Amino acid sequence: MSTRHALREATAAAHERLHGLAPFRALAEGRIDAPAYIRLLRRLLGFHAAIEAALEAAPPLGAYGIDLAQRRRSGLLRQDLAHFGAAAEAPAAPVPDLGTAARALGALYVTEGSTLGGRQLARSLDHLLPAGGSAGRAFLLGHGAAHGAMWAACCAAIEAGGAEPGGLGGMVAGAKGTFAAFEAWFGTPEC
Template identity: 40%
Template sequence: MTESRAATRNGASRCADSPAPSLHDQLRVATGAIHERLHHHSGFAAIQSGTIGKDAYTALLCRLYGFHHPFELTLPQVPDRTNWLTRDLIDLGVDPTALAALPRTAAFPVDASAEYQLGARYVVEGSALGGRGLARQLDGLLGINVTAGCRFFAGHGAETGAVWRAYLDHVSRVPPGASTRTAVVAGATRTFAIFEQWLEGWNDRHD
């Protein structure tokens, strides 16, 4: 009994001495499962394998436009991704009138807190890292080193890593506090869920 109580106290002491997980760690754990599912999304997988055709690729970008346009407008954010997707879709032959009529998700909360917005950015800033890898797999479809049609996945280009590190630095400076961290994590998990749901049926017209 005495040894058991001592072991419990020692275990509690070690736990007390262990550093609390960083907010970045919390975000990574909370979104790990859905991130893994999206990694295997059929559209992204087809780009990765070099098997996506022009019609399906255009359909995927249309779907992405329907996510990123309201995301950047509602939260709000600098509309980099909206602009990249707009140029890509026009280069791929989408008429500006048709572009303006594309469906858009209405799931983003209006007047979200700054903490929620920071968490939501975890989704789009993190996906940019994988986007650069996908951009390199589009040479067979668009042409080697062709920019037209590939701006969205190319993103910030060589600066993508620096942009991600700047975002993580912002995350690291979030003041401690359970409610604050909860809001940031909620922004990330909810935005991932919106993204996953929005991508369903992306290729219905081209299956």
């Protein structure tokens, strides 16, 4: 079994619960309104800015071919908020400790994995935004044309890290901790 498949199995329940969270359900069903979408963008900004900082503070992932600067998406959230004329600020979410490269790769699995579903969700905003454009939905569109190559590089890094002693266990801990932090952040009252 590949490391990525093992991570998917280990985090399947948490991933499924996230689909049931009210703002994501409304987004997926194409019934989110502008104020709710702006609140969602701010919550996402609070989480992504915090997890990006935690990844930067973690042991470097360059040996695995990962350039974290290319993978930052908090700037895209700020762009989306600016499109709506909303303040591009949010309190930082509590995130897990990513003190090992394996834990950081587990967190990266979660954040990069979210780009897969984001592209589908972007289409559900056609009732709020001009169809086909990126304005207001840049975060959901993720890495754009580079998406396939970025995901392939992430998967290669995960497999390489999983081949190391304790790698899979560390990645599972990092992924589960990241999913738990995300779920808790979206379970708290709006800021």
